Amino acid sequence: MSLSPTLLYQILLKKLGNLYWWPIDKNYHKKNKSDPRFEVIIGAILTQNTSWSNVEKALENLKSDRKLNIKSIADANLKNLTKIIKPSGFFNQKAQRIQTLSKLLKDKYNYNLYNFFNRDIKIIRKELVSIKGIGLETADSILLYAGDKPIFVVDAYTKRICNRLPLDTETSYDEIQLFFENDLSKNYEDKILTKVYGELHAQIVILAKDYCRKKPNCTDCPLLKDCMFDDKLF
DNA sequence: GTCCAGGGCCGTT
DNA sequence: AACGGCCATGGA
Numbered sequence: 701m702s703l704s705p706t707l708l709y710q711i712l713l714k715k716l717g718n719l720y721w722w723p724i725d726k727n728y729h730k731k732n733k734s735d736p737r738f739e740v741i742i743g744a745i746l747t748q749n750t751s752w753s754n755v756e757k758a759l760e761n762l763k764s765d766r767k768l769n770i771k772s773i774a775d776a777n778l779k780n781l782t783k784i785i786k787p788s789g790f791f792n793q794k795a796q797r798i799q800t801l802s803k804l805l806k807d808k809y810n811y812n813l814y815n816f817f818n819r820d821i822k823i824i825r826k827e828l829v830s831i832k833g834i835g836l837e838t839a840d841s842i843l844l845y846a847g848d849k850p851i852f853v854v855d856a857y858t859k860r861i862c863n864r865l866p867l868d869t870e871t872s873y874d875e876i877q878l879f880f881e882n883d884l885s886k887n888y889e890d891k892i893l894t895k896v897y898g899e900l901h902a903q904i905v906i907l908a909k910d911y912c913r914k915k916p917n918c919t920d921c922p923l924l925k926d927c928m929f930d931d932k933l934f
Numbered sequence: 935g936t937c938c939a940g941g942g943c944c945g946t947t
Numbered sequence: 948a949a950c951g952g953c954c955a956t957g958g959a
Contacts (some may be wrong), residue, residue, distance in 0.1 A: 721940090748941040749937090789956040793942085831953060835942050855940060872948095905940050915937080 703865050703926050705883040710895060714904040715922035719902040722845040734768050737813050740846035742768065745797050746788040757787035770811045774802035804831070817847040825851075836873045844901070847930035850893035852880045853901045857908035864912060864929040883904050 717779065722740045744795075746755045751853040754855075761784045762768040767776065782795040804858050809815040817824065821843060828839035836854070843849040854876045862869055862876060869879040882898075918924060 744940090747939090749939060749954090750941085750956075751939045751958070753939095753958070757957090787956060789939090790954050791943090791956085793954065798943095833942065837941065841940080853940085857940075901940085909940090 703867060703923075705867070705880045706887045707898070707926070708865075708867070708923075709900045709921060710882065711926065712907060713899065716903050716906055719906065721898060721902040724846070724848065734763075735813060737769055738770060738818075739848040741842050742773070742798050742803065744841040744845070745801070745834070745876055746785060746794055748838060750789050750791065754787050758785040761785065761787070763874075770802050770805045773798055774806040783898075784897075792810050792834060797831070800831055801828075801834070813846075821847075821851060824849075826835070840877070844894065844898055848894055850881075850885075850897060852877050852884070852889070852897045854880075855901070855905070856902050857912070858901075860908060861904060861912055862915075865923065865927050876882060899915070 708759065720732060722736075722743070724736050724740070725731075728734070728736055742762070743755055746758050761820060765772075765784060767773060767784065773781065776799065778795055778799060780888075782791045782797060785791050785795055785798075788794060803815070805811060805816060823850075824847065825839050828834050828842060830837060834842075838855045841853050843851045848931055854873050858876060858880075859871070861867070867879070869876050881897075884896055884900070885893060907922065911917050911923075916929065918927075918929075921927070
């Protein structure tokens with residue numbers, strides 16, 4: 701029998717456990733900290749084709765300058781912002797991108813992420829994708845990890861794993877996303893779907909980095925028994 | 935030194 | 948629709 705997204709999730713959950721990516725601390729007010737949802741939004745853009753360790757450096761720079769908030773980035777001098785986020789790479793485009801989005805949150809939503817996220821998922825997604833520099837994956841990462849919305853994020857790793865296992869799905873972003881969501885939503889309650897989608901995406905990233913690499917490292921792979929890919933032919 | 939990272943845009947075919 | 952070049956730092 702072939703692998704389904706649900707079975708994939710169950711296997712990875714057993715082997716890798718919960719990864720708790722970008723957990724949103726809802727008591728951040730009491731700790732006098734900045735809104736963690738905004739940090740997730742900025743992180744989602746800074747991590748485009750970039751290792752997370754580099755993104756962390758850029759986020760630390762923003763924090764130590766007290767610039768990790770909507771107003772500071774919206775009103776920042778673009779050249780200065782570029783310098784601050786330099787370690788994240790592609791700094792010219794990324795500075796522009798985080799400023800464009802921050803200005804939208806400032807001008808149209810009055811700095812209020814509740815106003816921004818408390819709408820239909822598809823409407824928010826369309827608005828995000830209409831911003832130059834925010835594509836489908838970045839938009840969905842923001843919706844899932846910052847907006848707490850049940851939407852499955854598809855990345856290059858997901859596509860690679862679908863090809864290798866294989867998982868029987870089409871190749872376009874939206875088709876792959878629907879393939880995962882249709883299957884998982886049949887097997888899990890609505891109220892935990894956001895959690896399931898968030899964990900599975902994170903688990904797939906770990907799987908692809910540690911085992912299902914470009915040059916595959918199948919020894920000790922959690923999916924060895926369930927995978928049709930033959931690394932001896934590679 | 936080489937490879938690659940939790941993409942997206944733009945131009946060409 | 949699909950593909951190539953480009954953007955750039957830092958760790959393995």
